[in-house]
Amino acid sequence: MDFREYQQRAMVTAIYPEGARIIYPALGLANEAGEVLGKIKKVIRDRGGDFGDPEVAAAIGAELGDVLWYVAALCRDLGLEMDALARQNVAKLAGRAARGALQGEGDAR
Numbered sequence: 565m566d567f568r569e570y571q572q573r574a575m576v577t578a579i580y581p582e583g584a585r586i587i588y589p590a591l592g593l594a595n596e597a598g599e600v601l602g603k604i605k606k607v608i609r610d611r612g613g614d615f616g617d618p619e620v621a622a623a624i625g626a627e628l629g630d631v632l633w634y635v636a637a638l639c640r641d642l643g644l645e646m647d648a649l650a651r652q653n654v655a656k657l658a659g660r661a662a663r664g665a666l667q668g669e670g671d672a673r
């Protein structure tokens with residue numbers, strides 16, 4: 565499955581009020597990112613920071629999947645295609661790597 569297909573399939577379950585477009589997935593994205601961080605925090609608290617258990621990784625992965633869904637929804641609401649964003653992002657980072665600018669600050673590196 566590529567991002568184009570994922571975005572199409574994920575949006576079958578994107579059911580929220582028309583008037584809440586953009587803000588609804590933006591809030592969901594922040595919430596799910598928090599759930600990722602919460603699971604990571606608990607590994608530090610309960611497992612001494614050992615991420616070696618595949619079940620732990622799978623649980624974090626499930627939350628990352630939720631993040632992905634909200635990214636898809638936010639992209640849809642903004643008229644953006646995830647597939648294009650993925651390609652643009654890889655190209656941007658490759659350009660930075662080629663210029664030796666992966667480190668540092670600023671969006672326009």
Ligand SMILES: [Mg+2]
Nearest residue numbers: 596599627630
């Ligand atoms: Mg979740």
